[in-house]
Amino acid sequence: MLDRIIEILPELNVAFYETLIMVGIGLLVALIIGLPVGILLFVTERGLFWQNRVAKTILGVIVNLIRSIPFIILLVFLLPFTDFLVGTTTGAIAASVSLSVAAIPFYARIVESAAREIDKGVIEAAIAVGASPWLIIKDIILPETKPGLISGLTITAISLIGYSAMAGTIGGGGIGDLAIRYGYYRYDDTVMFTTVIVLIVLVQFIQYLGDFIAKTVNKR
Amino acid sequence: MIVIKELSKIYKAKTGHVIGVDKVNLEVHKGEIYGIVGYSGAGKSSLIRCMNILERPTSGKVIVDGVDLLRLSPKGLRKARQSMGMIFQGFYLASAKTVFDNVAFALKAAGIPTEKRKKRVLELLKLVGLADKAEQYPAQLSGGQKQRVSIARALANNPKVLLCDEATSALDPSTTKSILALLKKINHELGITIVLITHEMEVVKEICDRCAVMQDGKIIEQGATYEIFSNPKEDLTKQFIDTVLNFDLPKQLLEQCKGMILQLQFRGDLASDPIVSDMLQAHKVSANILHGKVEYIKEKPLGIFIMELLGDLDEMERARRYVEERLQQVEVIQHAR
Numbered sequence: 001m002l003d004r005i006i007e008i009l010p011e012l013n014v015a016f017y018e019t020l021i022m023v024g025i026g027l028l029v030a031l032i033i034g035l036p037v038g039i040l041l042f043v044t045e046r047g048l049f050w051q052n053r054v055a056k057t058i059l060g061v062i063v064n065l066i067r068s069i070p071f072i073i074l075l076v077f078l079l080p081f082t083d084f085l086v087g088t089t090t091g092a093i094a095a096s097v098s099l100s101v102a103a104i105p106f107y108a109r110i111v112e113s114a115a116r117e118i119d120k121g122v123i124e125a126a127i128a129v130g131a132s133p134w135l136i137i138k139d140i141i142l143p144e145t146k147p148g149l150i151s152g153l154t155i156t157a158i159s160l161i162g163y164s165a166m167a168g169t170i171g172g173g174g175i176g177d178l179a180i181r182y183g184y185y186r187y188d189d190t191v192m193f194t195t196v197i198v199l200i201v202l203v204q205f206i207q208y209l210g211d212f213i214a215k216t217v218n219k220r
Numbered sequence: 221m222i223v224i225k226e227l228s229k230i231y232k233a234k235t236g237h238v239i240g241v242d243k244v245n246l247e248v249h250k251g252e253i254y255g256i257v258g259y260s261g262a263g264k265s266s267l268i269r270c271m272n273i274l275e276r277p278t279s280g281k282v283i284v285d286g287v288d289l290l291r292l293s294p295k296g297l298r299k300a301r302q303s304m305g306m307i308f309q310g311f312y313l314a315s316a317k318t319v320f321d322n323v324a325f326a327l328k329a330a331g332i333p334t335e336k337r338k339k340r341v342l343e344l345l346k347l348v349g350l351a352d353k354a355e356q357y358p359a360q361l362s363g364g365q366k367q368r369v370s371i372a373r374a375l376a377n378n379p380k381v382l383l384c385d386e387a388t389s390a391l392d393p394s395t396t397k398s399i400l401a402l403l404k405k406i407n408h409e410l411g412i413t414i415v416l417i418t419h420e421m422e423v424v425k426e427i428c429d430r431c432a433v434m435q436d437g438k439i440i441e442q443g444a445t446y447e448i449f450s451n452p453k454e455d456l457t458k459q460f461i462d463t464v465l466n467f468d469l470p471k472q473l474l475e476q477c478k479g480m481i482l483q484l485q486f487r488g489d490l491a492s493d494p495i496v497s498d499m500l501q502a503h504k505v506s507a508n509i510l511h512g513k514v515e516y517i518k519e520k521p522l523g524i525f526i527m528e529l530l531g532d533l534d535e536m537e538r539a540r541r542y543v544e545e546r547l548q549q550v551e552v553i554q555h556a557r
Contacts, residue, residue, distance in 0.1 A: 124274060125312035128383075129373065130301035131329035139325060143316040219357040220315045 004190045012178065016198065018092040019164055019174035022099055026160045027153060029100035030107035034156075035149070037063070037104065038111025039137060048123070049133045063105040071102055071163050075170060095172030099163055107156045114148025115141055147218040154210025158203050175199055221381060221413045222248040222271060227280030229266045229437075240266035241277070242437035248381075253407050253414040255428035255445070257421060257460055263437035264417040268385050271415065272304045273297060285380055302330045305374025305412075309386035311366040313358040319345065319369050320354040326376035344372040348402060364395035371402065375412070382406065384416035388423055400426050421460045425449065425517050433457045449517050450487050450549065465524060467511055469553075479530040480556040481510070482540060485549035486523035495546050496525070503539040505531035526553065 037059065043049060044056040069077065075098045079089050082097040118141065126136045142149075165176020175195050183192025224246040231238040241263045248254045258264045269275040271282060273289050282289045289300055313322050320341055327337045345351045348368040358366055367387060374382055384403070388396040404427050407414050418424065424431045424445055432442035433456060441454045449465070452458045467483065474481070484496070500507060511526040529536045536556055544550045 119310065119312065121308060121310050121312035122314055125306070125308060125370070125373075126314075126325070126329070128272060128274060128301060128304075128306040129326040129329050129376070130298040131325070132298060135329055139328065140314055144314055146316060217316075219317075220359055 001190050004188075005194055008178075008182070008191050008194065012175075012194065012198065015173065015175045015178040015195075018172075019161065019176070019202075021092045022096045022164045022167065022172065022174055023157055023160045025093075025096035026099035026103040026163075027157055029096075030103035030156050031153070034104040034107030035111055038108035039115065039141065041108060041112040042115040042141070043133070043137065047120070049127065049136065063108055066101065066105045067109070071098075072166050072169075074098055074102055075167060090171035090173075092173045095164065095167035095170075095174070099160055099167060102163060103156055103160055106159060107152060110152035110155060111145070111149060114145040114152055117148060118144045147214045147220075150214040150217065151210055154207060154214070157206050157210070161199065161203060161206075175202075221250040221285060222246070222415065223281070223283040224267075224271070225281040225283070227267070227270060227282065228278050229263070229270055229275060230278045239263075239437050241270065243280070244437070244439055246432065246439065246442075248413060248415055249430075250380075250413055251407070251411050252429040253403070253416070253427050255424040255431035256415070256417040256434055256439075257419065257424055257431060258417075258434035259419060262434040264434045265385060266437075267434070268383050268415060268417045271381075271383055272301050272306060274306075298329075302326075302377040303379045304381045304383060305371075305377075305379040306383040306385065307367065307370045307374050307387045309389045311358070311363070311370045311390075313366055313369055313373075315358050318355050318357055319350060319361070322358070322369055323372045323376055326373045330377045332377075340376065341372075344375060347375070347406075348372045362395075363391050364398060367391065367395075367399055368402065371399075371406070375406065375410070380413060382412050382414045384414065386418060387416060389418065389420070396420075396423070397426075403427060421464045425464055425515065427518070429518065433460065446488070446517050446520055446522070449515075450485060450522055465513065465515055465522075467513070467524060467526060469511060469526065473510065474554055477510075477528050477554065478557055479508075479528040480536045480540065480552065481526065481528050481554040482543070483549075483551040483553055484525045484527070484543060484547055485551075486514075486521075486525070486547065488520040488522065493546070495543060496527075499539050499542050502542060503531070504535050505529045505539045529556075 041056065041059055044052040078098045078101060082094050083089050085097055086093050088094050122144065123136060123140060126140045164172065164174045165179065168174050168177025169180055175198055179192050179195040182188040183195070224244055227241055227244045229241040231240055244267060256264045256267065266275060270277045273282065284300065284304065287300060289297065292300055314325065317325065323341045323344055324337045327340060342351065345354055348371050350365060350368050353361065353365065358369065361369065388399050391399060400423060403414060406412050416423070428445045430443060431445050431448055432439045433454065434440065435456050441448065441457045448457060449461055452461050508528040509525060510528055512524070514521050514523040529539060533556060540550065
């Protein structure tokens, strides 16, 4: 059994690296696009400084639309777009496209609900000192939601690991792909268990790290 | 300093409209402390929040230091708000910021460069007595300390006006006293006009020069605090004042008394005249003091005494008239039997 693991090790290494790439890109895009979208969903809410029912509804519908498509369908649906964007539909980079698209609304909703946790009075007090909306977002909303933003990132990362296994089925690579190829198609239990254990360790590690950082930045 | 004209605030609700503030007219003079009292739901909170347009009035005018706030652009309004500090019942400090950064935020909002901020923040923290807490987070502070930080934040940009939305309602009585003392000091030393709303008459008694009583969105009575206390007109005002000057005598005691029971009220300027002793010397009556209290309203004494007069019926009546001529407020609580 140990021989089998050693034998598979190079491939496992590559797969692990691919998973990290996919999840990493997905997270990065979630941060770059999902975070602003989430904040926008929050500040366009009723009673807040950029209160805007139309913008909020449109944004909300788009977010819900993407979130309601099962990931495996989204993956197939986005193939032409992926091809257009990165010139291929296989490999880790190609898989990151649909992972990113799924991660944006997922994280946006988490950001929105984290921001809702802020006492509205704190934002009001900032308005009362004459702060501009931009300053309030940058200096009040973002710092106040930081613990929520970090644990949200943790949740997103772990979901993306799960999604990345699905991406593997259509040639995306990664640990999930390895597990399916050897464990499911070839009944190679050793490889399957090994990959499952690697995934468990990875998820545990991310959760632990996320909790630790969120706790450190929480001043409440 | 602040002029409110025909201000109304109407809220849309599922069941039609709810009137928060109903055509209120109000003027707050420069340098005074103005109190607005009322029960919750009276509209006082809506009114004070309209003063810096945290809530936009449905109609009416808000003029602060000669500027019509409702005509300002968003940018102009932000600028105007910088010259009006506001503190709240819930303090509303940013929990992720240190005390220092919470105060510095107000300066940042006004575009003060970083180098200048430090000096000003330390100055403000010293003013509110928290110079040693600069690096702490709000969660580490007591309620009174949090309110001091929020006062420092509100004063950061040298405002002309300080709005206090139930600023002491979440604090215990001794902390309330210390915060009120701080507000008084700010008013005296910095000349900042203060508007405060509260449901505690005690607060008004302590620091307000003038006050208004609000009910159902309307101001039902307003005037100098001492006048309101010594001569309230409306029932609600009397109710509020009773919370401070409570003179309920036990029923049993009243039943036992045979003589005439009078309630005398001495205003500040009369408190030193020996009216009662003159009355006793000039008439053949004796007196029992049943209750007495001297309240200091903005440092002016207001004395209230309840006494039982004993003696001949006519003589008692003459004695009553004698004091009535010398005091404005004499009330017969129970006639002689």
